[in-house]
Amino acid sequence: MSESTPRGDAEPGMLDISAGEELGPTGRPYRRIPDPAPKDRHGPASIVAVCNQKGGVGKTTSTINLGAALADNGRRVLLVDLDPQGALSAGLGVPHHELDETVHNLLVPPYAATDDVLMRTRVDGLDLLPSNIDLSAAEIQLVSEVGREQALGRALHPVADRYDYILVDCQPSLGLLTVNALACADNVLIPMECEYFSLRGLALLTDTVEKVRDRLNPRLELGGILVTMFDQRTLHSRDVMARVVEVFGDAVFDTVINRTVRFPETSVAGEPITSWAPKSSGAQAYRDLAREVIARTESRG
Ligand SMILES: Nc1ncnc2c1ncn2[C@@H]1O[C@H](COP(=O)(O)OP(=O)(O)OP(=O)(O)O)[C@@H](O)[C@H]1O
Ligand SMILES: [Mg+2]
Numbered sequence: 001m002s003e004s005t006p007r008g009d010a011e012p013g014m015l016d017i018s019a020g021e022e023l024g025p026t027g028r029p030y031r032r033i034p035d036p037a038p039k040d041r042h043g044p045a046s047i048v049a050v051c052n053q054k055g056g057v058g059k060t061t062s063t064i065n066l067g068a069a070l071a072d073n074g075r076r077v078l079l080v081d082l083d084p085q086g087a088l089s090a091g092l093g094v095p096h097h098e099l100d101e102t103v104h105n106l107l108v109p110p111y112a113a114t115d116d117v118l119m120r121t122r123v124d125g126l127d128l129l130p131s132n133i134d135l136s137a138a139e140i141q142l143v144s145e146v147g148r149e150q151a152l153g154r155a156l157h158p159v160a161d162r163y164d165y166i167l168v169d170c171q172p173s174l175g176l177l178t179v180n181a182l183a184c185a186d187n188v189l190i191p192m193e194c195e196y197f198s199l200r201g202l203a204l205l206t207d208t209v210e211k212v213r214d215r216l217n218p219r220l221e222l223g224g225i226l227v228t229m230f231d232q233r234t235l236h237s238r239d240v241m242a243r244v245v246e247v248f249g250d251a252v253f254d255t256v257i258n259r260t261v262r263f264p265e266t267s268v269a270g271e272p273i274t275s276w277a278p279k280s281s282g283a284q285a286y287r288d289l290a291r292e293v294i295a296r297t298e299s300r301g
Pocket of ligand 2: 060
């Protein structure tokens with residue numbers, strides 16, 4: 001006797017069409033994901049803007065851990081910290097406050113060379129363009145520049161052929177820095193906290209993505225919606241999930257990130273969960289996400 005009936009269970013006398021298919025947390029059966037093909041040549045990079053103007057939804061956590069999981073699959077990955085808070089840099093153990101040259105120097109004159117700002121991380125195959133509070137001035141300085149929306153694209157251009165993925169961690173706003181990320185991206189990955197009020201902001205975000213696609217970057221696609229901080233036990237979480245799947249359909253990744261204290265712990269440790277707690281369910285979730293991202297990106301050819 002169980003208090004709740006799993007959604008895949010057929011009622012007596014009804015044909016269970018999902019028989020043999022395990023339902024995932026999205027309420028759909030898991031899609032089959034092929035094993036990632038090995039890579040012997042790298043680039044040109046697929047640029048992914050990790051974006052949501054709502055704060056604290058898991059953008060930075062997802063950028064670090066997806067990046068590390070992609071690198072574990074033999075992909076070359078560059079992470080770009082496009083938030084003056086520098087949480088991405090800090091989350092990778094970089095003492096960003098002390099850096100003289102950061103993303104800020106790539107966006108406004110006198111321009112630094114991208115290679116001079118680039119750093120390796122402790123994860124093999126994972127590099128970083130770090131930021132600190134200096135970047136907060138860029139938004140204002142950029143306003144008067146010609147081609148102000150293309151500054152990040154220009155800075156990434158010289159290195160994009162070396163990487164398979166460039167993940168840009170955006171700040172929680174739809175200002176000029178975020179528009180720069182969208183203007184050079186191939187797709188946008190939207191982490192959303194599984195919470196009712198998160199749904200409201202998504203329409204504004206998808207409108208912005210459409211505007212950037214129309215006016216600045218026809219390549220831009222919605223790469224996927226990643227539901228984060230999910231709690232399978234609460235009806236609220238399951239309700240929000242059902243609504244997200246109803247609105248966004250196949251764009252919602254099968255992989256869902258559960259709410260767990262392991263993530264705040266890794267920020268303190270300054271390394272990805274995939275190396276800090278490789279056996280944790282959080283690490284497994286980001287490895288699964290990496291497989292989905294590889295399948296979606298690399299099947300496009
Ligand atoms: N799945 C999760 N479960 C529990 N806590 C999480 C999870 N993902 C992230 N966190 C924690 O939530 C906080 C916010 O996460 P994160 O910094 O990744 O969000 P963000 O969207 O980048 O925030 P901001 O908008 O401020 O840049 C952090 O303390 C992080 O450790
Ligand atoms: Mg962040």
